[in-house]
Every structure is written in C-alpha cells, then in structure tokens.
Amino acid sequence: QKEVEQDPGPLSVPEGAIVSLNCTYSNSAFQYFMWYRQYSRKGPELLMYTYSSGNKEDGRFTAQVDKSSKYISLFIRDSQPSDSATYLCAMQTSGTYKYIFGTGTRLKVLA
C-alpha cells in the first residue's frame, strides 16, 4: 500500500463547477499537508499549505485536513478553464526534509 493515495483522474468538469480533489494517507506522523498545481510542461508550484488538522481558505481554494480519517481535500469554487492542470498532494512529517507526493489528479475545466 502506498503511503499516499490519489485518484489520477482525469476529472472533467464544466466551467463554474465546484471541484473536489482528495488524497488519503496511511502515516499518522504526517503533520504538513500541501497542494501543488502543475501545468503541462511546467514544474509544480505550491497552491495551499495546512499544518495539522483544519481548514484553510485562499480565494476560490479551500484545503481541508481530517487527521482522524487520514484524508485531505482541495476544493475549487467557480472553477475556470485556467484551473486545468494536474494537482499533487504532498505530505511531510515534522523535522524532516522529505515530502511524500501523491501521483496527481489531472483536472480539465471545460469552457
């Protein structure tokens, strides 16, 4: 079993839809939870970061962490064609340099 599981998609939604992207994990020591966005032929860029449990909102994006269920989510409201990208979750334990990445979910927002 992988430490971090992420549905690869692809996920196609109409413009304006609410998108839900998810990852599950098995290591209860993870404390830092990140979402990266990767456009085609580019490197990943950090979108959202959450420490431990809870919610974090930034504009149209909301990140949620449920440590009891070992489940994290990224919600995108009012999705736009420019949101079409691969979304990678990443997790880290405190005091280490190492990320564990999910495999990424490819999202396509149709105009």
Next chain:
Amino acid sequence: DVKVTQSSRYLVKRTGEKVFLECVQDMDHENMFWYRQDPGLGLRLIYFSYDVKMKEKGDIPEGYSVSREKKERFSLILESASTNQTSMYLCASGIPSVYEQYFGPGTRLTVT
C-alpha cells in the same frame, strides 16, 4: 521571485552515455532536491542536498549520483544512461524548516 532553472528542457541521449543535468537556484537556499516524475508513480526523490558537498540518498538513488560544489548549483549525473531512466527530472530548492519547495521547469530526458 524565487527562480530555479534547469539546463535543458528536452534531452535525448543514447544508452550508456554519461548524462549531466544541471540545476541553479537564485535564492541562497540550503536545501536542493532532485526528483523524477513518471505517470502513475508521481514524484520520487532521487537525492537531497542540505549544504555544499553534503548529500543524502532519496528513495531511488540507484544509477544516479549528484554533485554540489556551490550552494546555488546541484547537478544530477547518470553514470551510464539506461532506457528505464527515460523520465521527467525536476529540481527543487527550499529552506530548512520551511515547508515550501520551489521547483524548476523540468528536463524531459529520453534515453534510446
């Protein structure tokens, strides 16, 4: 803005060749990383460096070596390229105790 640059966007090499991938960051970051990204496998860490001349093996170091002679530059070396090293290679940099890693644009390497 943090900038991480990689020497080539696309590279085609023959089996058995020695391959050098270069990465340069301009933010004086202590940490630098080399990953490879493959469909269905995600990003996997090859090597990590936390200071000049210091390195640690990641999850898949076999067939690779690294060099960090200057703080801003981190090189990945494929001693004898093989077809199973065909992949997207991503370099990243960051500061210790800060969660964010900054990625370069990637080098798509094809070994024929």
